[in-house]
């Protein structure tokens with residue numbers, strides 16, 4: 601997929617799936633290089649932000665190779681993954697159980713998890729609001745969500761430096777180590793992401809209360825956290 605034309609609908613789903621199938625074998629190593637190792641620190645922060653007790657059942661939506669889910673499992677959570685790319689799932693780094701599915705139609709019953717985590721996937725979803733609604737549906741009332749995404753740094757100097765890295769250096773690294781088109785698409789895909797209040801509102805509209813947004817390293821990444829609204833202890837419909 602080239603970075604310049606941004607597909608929508610079924611075309612987006614097909615192209616995003618094909619892209620992740622193709623880059624799966626080198627996905628983790630390229631991430632480490634293009635973030636200078638910070639991606640794992642940001643995933644750790646996301647797991648901490650979830651704030652559930654050890655033993656909680658947590659769904660890793662768009663788990664990919666399991667980078668985030670693996671850290672959550674190490675923190676004591678019982679993790680199940682879900683992702684639409686067979687290639688990413690085949691390259692799973694840990695024996696985490698996972699199903700192949702679309703985030704907008706999760707094959708889990710209502711209120712079946714204590715929490716949901718999701719790393720660097722919102723931009724890739726074809727139907728963002730349906731996917732966030734599905735996260736809300738599968739989490740029990742009082743359960744938690746913690747979602748990690750890229751962000752746009754507010755400081756103009758940091759933003760300029762970040763733009764040079766993201767738009768010019770990352771595609772070169774991607775071309776050298778993996779697939780050039782995929783790593784040109786990466787900076788362009790930020791255009792799919794609602795900014796600031798709009799992103800928080802999407803989580804509130806889906807049924808999460810007390811939605812917070814925390815920026816990391818001057819806004820290079822962000823974590824959205826929320827608590828599932830509803831009556832705690834109510835039976836699932």
Ligand SMILES: C[S@@+](CC[C@H](N)C(=O)[O-])C[C@H]1O[C@@H](n2cnc3c(N)ncnc32)[C@H](O)[C@@H]1O
Pocket residue numbers: 616617620661662663664665666667668682683684685688701702703704718719720721724725726
């Ligand atoms: C950038 S990777 C992130 C993987 C992992 N969460 C991480 O932290 O490294 C994005 C993942 O989202 C998955 N994905 C994209 N659109 C999806 C959808 N509609 N339903 C399920 N998974 C999707 C891709 O297959 C890919 O594995």
